[in-house]
Amino acid sequence: MEFTAGGRLEVHISPSDVGKRVSVRRVGDPGAGPERFTDTVGVLTSWTEGVLLITRRSGETVRIPESSLVAGKVVPAAPARRRGPAAGFEELARAQARAWQPLESEPLGEWTLRAANGFTRRANSVLALGDPGLPLGEALARVCSWYEDRGLPPYVQATTGAEGTQERLCAALEERGWRREVSTEVRIAGLAPVADLPVTAEVALSRTPDKAWLRRYQRVVEPAPHMLRVLGSGPSVWFATVAGDGGGEVPAAIGRCVVDGRWAGFMAVEVDPAYRRRGLATAVMAALAARALEEGASAAWLQVETDNDAARALYEGMGFAVHHLYHHFRAPGTGT
Structure with missing residues (x-):
């Protein structure tokens, strides 16, 4: 926050700063708790009729009455990226x-x-x-x-x-x-460290999803042709399968990877609940990453919904850092 020589807070933002990343302090909402002030950091998305709209990194929009501001300043456009490949x-x-x-x-x-x-x-x-x-x-x-x-x-x-x-x-x-x-984190990492993760099971790779792979895939029961076309789309697509103990019609784990220039994208990594905590998700990721390295990729991305704490922790442990978030907005009046 900004201080004067006498130690008082000052507001150093105005409507001309719309579109910039700002940090503001306002008088806390009545009844909100013992804290006198509330701090908000995000992009100033509008300032009209005495109300500021600040959109946080998470996508949440905060409304702040201009009259409640006690301090504010423009801050760097984005926090420094701690790790992972450079990417816009x-x-x-x-x-x-x-x-x-x-x-x-x-x-x-x-x-x-x-x-x-x-x-x-x-x-x-x-x-x-x-x-x-x-x-x-x-x-x-x-x-x-x-x-x-x-x-x-x-x-x-x-x-x-x-x-x-x-x-x-x-x-x-x-x-x-x-x-x-829906809000989803986009996480990135160097590809080679993913390929070096321990492989604790035999992973089969193929260019197309077979019936066993599709039985494990949670989004469909009987995939229609249009679903198969989407799953098979991409510059270079690979499907990974780990068989269950004694074989069986449903695999213990699956995954999908799309290799696209320097990028390898990982998705549809799923493990049967009965086989969790055996390192199968890690094995699937490592096998797909090794194949992507062979095709010339050097960087990795994946998507994980913000409410999937278990998957977020798994990918954090693999070295995937949050790059940005994306959100799906649905038109008003089009269902629940």
Whole structure:
């Protein structure tokens, strides 16, 4: 915070700082607890009619009355990245999109409308990078119409938490009643250390998911052709399987990896509850990483939902650090 020579707090931000990362202190809400002040750090996404909107790294938007401010200043655009390969959020977002390719897509300015018969939000949401070429309200109306024509709920995917991410877009969506339905961490790591993780089981790799792999995959019971097309999409796709004790129709563990230039993306890593704590997820990751290294990749990414504490702890232990978060916003009036 900013102090005067006499030790008093001062506000050193104004509406002209919208779009910048700020740190503010305000008088605490009445009845909120013993603390007199509340601190908030995030991107200043709007300042109108005496109310500030600050979007935190997590995507949460905080409303702060201007009259409650006691201090504020602009801070560096993003916290220093402690570990992992250098990467911009847009490069990562595009690599992730190529790992979950839709069945059909259509440009809206620089945005991309994507649909895959409803299988996975990542292939059934707007990749909102750049300018849609229309005022936001008109662009969102086009989005709603496009998805309604396909019998799908309209979703927009937007990011927070890194330099250049889309806090202002997230706040604008919330202002228009779009509901943040899911938030996901994007984590990155060097690929070689993942390949060096201990392998405690035999891992079979294949180019296509067989019936056994699909039986373990939790998102479907009987995969339809469009689901198989999405799962098989990507520049270079690999599927990993660990058989259960004595064989059987359902594997003990599975995983999927998409190799794309320097990036290897890991997804669909699942372990039968009866086989947990045996290192099978680690074995799957290591085997896929070793194959990705052979294809020339050097960096790794994965996605994990913010409420999946067990998976977050697992990947943290493997050396994956949070790079940014993405959120799926659903249009108002389109179901629960």
